[in-house]
Amino acid sequence: xxxxxxxxxxxxxxxKGPDADLQYISQARSLGFEWAMVNELAAQGKLTGxxxxxxxxxxxxxxxxxxxxxxxxxxxxxxxxxxxxAEPANAPAAExxxxxxxxxxIEDSLESx
Amino acid sequence: MNPIExxxxxxxxxxGFVDISQVVFAALAGSVFGYSLIWVFALSTVGIxxxxxxxxxxxxxxxxxxxxxxxxxxGLKLGFITLAASVLSTLITCAAEIGGLxxxxxxxxGAPYLLMATLSAAALMACIWVxxxxxxxxxxxxxxxxxxxxxxALTAIDPPWEKIAxxxxxxxxSGLSSKQLLNFSYFAVAIFSAVMFPYETYFYSSGGxxxxxxxxxLPTNRVTAIVGMALGSLLSIxxxxxxxxxxxxxxxxxxxxxxxxxxxxxxFGPVGLVLALLGILFAVAxxxxxxxxxxxxxxxxxxxxxxxxxxxxxxxxxxxIAWVALLLLSLAxxxxxxxxxxxxxxxxxxxxxxxxxxxxxxxxxADDKKYMGRYVNGRLAKVLGWLFFVLIVLMAVAALPLFVIxxxxxx
Numbered sequence: 001x002x003x004x005x006x007x008x009x010x011x012x013x014x015x016k017g018p019d020a021d022l023q024y025i026s027q028a029r030s031l032g033f034e035w036a037m038v039n040e041l042a043a044q045g046k047l048t049g050x051x052x053x054x055x056x057x058x059x060x061x062x063x064x065x066x067x068x069x070x071x072x073x074x075x076x077x078x079x080x081x082x083x084x085x086a087e088p089a090n091a092p093a094a095e096x097x098x099x100x101x102x103x104x105x106i107e108d109s110l111e112s113x
Numbered sequence: 114m115n116p117i118e119x120x121x122x123x124x125x126x127x128x129g130f131v132d133i134s135q136v137v138f139a140a141l142a143g144s145v146f147g148y149s150l151i152w153v154f155a156l157s158t159v160g161i162x163x164x165x166x167x168x169x170x171x172x173x174x175x176x177x178x179x180x181x182x183x184x185x186x187x188g189l190k191l192g193f194i195t196l197a198a199s200v201l202s203t204l205i206t207c208a209a210e211i212g213g214l215x216x217x218x219x220x221x222x223g224a225p226y227l228l229m230a231t232l233s234a235a236a237l238m239a240c241i242w243v244x245x246x247x248x249x250x251x252x253x254x255x256x257x258x259x260x261x262x263x264x265x266a267l268t269a270i271d272p273p274w275e276k277i278a279x280x281x282x283x284x285x286x287s288g289l290s291s292k293q294l295l296n297f298s299y300f301a302v303a304i305f306s307a308v309m310f311p312y313e314t315y316f317y318s319s320g321g322x323x324x325x326x327x328x329x330x331l332p333t334n335r336v337t338a339i340v341g342m343a344l345g346s347l348l349s350i351x352x353x354x355x356x357x358x359x360x361x362x363x364x365x366x367x368x369x370x371x372x373x374x375x376x377x378x379x380x381f382g383p384v385g386l387v388l389a390l391l392g393i394l395f396a397v398a399x400x401x402x403x404x405x406x407x408x409x410x411x412x413x414x415x416x417x418x419x420x421x422x423x424x425x426x427x428x429x430x431x432x433x434i435a436w437v438a439l440l441l442l443s444l445a446x447x448x449x450x451x452x453x454x455x456x457x458x459x460x461x462x463x464x465x466x467x468x469x470x471x472x473x474x475x476x477x478x479a480d481d482k483k484y485m486g487r488y489v490n491g492r493l494a495k496v497l498g499w500l501f502f503v504l505i506v507l508m509a510v511a512a513l514p515l516f517v518i519x520x521x522x523x524x
Contacts (some may be wrong), residue, residue, distance in 0.1 A: 026366070027366075027368070028229055028364055030364060030366035030367075030368070031368075033363055033364035033365045033366045036371055037268055037363060037365060037375060038375070041375065041378055045382070045383075046379070046382040046383060046386070047289060047383060048221075048383050048386060050219075050220065050221060050222055050223035051220045051221070051371065051374075051386060052392075053223055054219050054220050054371065055220070055371050055372075058369060058371065062368070062369075074229065075366065084348070100151060100364060104364060111290070111292075
């Protein structure tokens with residue numbers, strides 16, 4: 001069992017660079033689109049105030065965690081995630097989608113490599 | 114048969130299927146892989162119906178709850194290892210449920226998470242202490258049915274029913290890269306594990322003994338297992354299908370229970386949102402009680418203590434101390450600040466490792482004519498039981514490597 005697991009753990013834990021960051025890029029993309037969805041539905045009056053505040057705070061915290069987990073924070077995707085975190089809580093959905101869309105493009109190009 | 118008698122099955126299933134892990138997993142699975150994992154829910158539902166019915170039948174006929182069987186059939190040493198692994202996995206699950214309750218109350222009220230988690234644990238303790246077993250199952254089973262709002266929401270968004278129907282056929286989506294294929298496999302294993310969480314059978318069979326089931330209750334047991342588990346499966350599949358329709362195309366991969374409630378807000382607005390949050394809240398509260406009690410049942414049955422909620426707390430003192438301590442320990446885990454969603458991942462992997470050791474003794478006893486007499490496994494139960502046992506063993510072998518390689522489905 002140990003013989004099987006050790007190489008897997010090493011593989012999972014020691015990689016660096018865009019490939020290692022792919023899961024964080026994907027998470028940040030998803031969080032960005034979700035934040036946009038929350039703000040869009042909030043603007044349409046479909047959500048409650050407590051829910052909107054909690055979701056925004058939670059999404060922003062998760063984005064912060066994702067940004068701090070990057071192995072290459074000074075990369076294009078690192079900048080994009082930081083720009084997303086810097087958006088105000090009630091940012092327009094289109095703006096949030098624009099950041100998330102750029103992350104999606106980066107994610108797709110890394111996945112096709 | 115009085116329909117209210119189904120509440121044990123409904124609570125077991127709603128708390129077992131639609132616990133905090135399943136809520137997030139079903140939605141994430143739908144968002145990432147569309148409708149192609151529906152068949153895993155359907156398949157594992159048949160599995161949990163087979164073992165649920167079997168555990169209820171053994172409880173009714175041989176008056177043996179699952180952990181009695183484990184100790185007698187596996188021996189003290191292997192039985193103890195099973196107990197330790199099961200208690201650990203169920204404890205982590207219970208902590209995740211309490212954390213989930215804290216999160217859900219925060220979405221509903223905006224109050225601080227840890228305060229809400231603490232109040233939730235206190236409320237659960239009061240419920241278990243004060244309410245008779247029948248009322249616990251009725252309250253949490255029936256209020257968990259608020260989650261039917263997810264089924265209505267799915268109908269309201271007019272999804273592609275033909276694609277949902279096609280999702281019931283076993284399949285692997287075409288055109289996946291090897292990385293995506295590994296992720297798909299991890300999701301399949303994790304869904305299978307989460308649907309077949311062993312605590313469901315510990316709770317269900319112990320509940321049957323609490324309610325003093327006998328052979329005359331076997332038809333109720335069969336209907337309860339089938340209807341309850343099928344209902345839980347329906348709710349999970351509705352969440353998966355809504356996510357495939359609403360989240361996947363929008364690029365959203367929901368990671369927290371609050372995201373899932375958006376599915377009902379889209380068609381029904383704030384009313385749908387609140388109903389969904391309340392439904393998840395009661396289902397998760399049911400799961401927290403289920404996991405806490407299942408652990409106390411397991412420990413008491415293994416060591417031969419007097420147990421049961423039908424007794425006054427002081428008539429079964431070690432059992433009472435066990436469930437109180439387990440609930441407090443789960444709360445302590447939450448108060449460390451660990452993310453409940455991470456706990457869920459570990460609970461799922463631990464659980465699948467315990468599954469073979471849980472279901473093998475159950476199969477052996479249900480197959481034993483000496484104990485079961487004319488209520489021994491029929492041909493269908495035998496074939497399905499062993500078929501699912503082989504599947505469980507295969508999944509148990511694959512679970513840990515897949516968890517590591519895919520970083521818990523994130524890779």
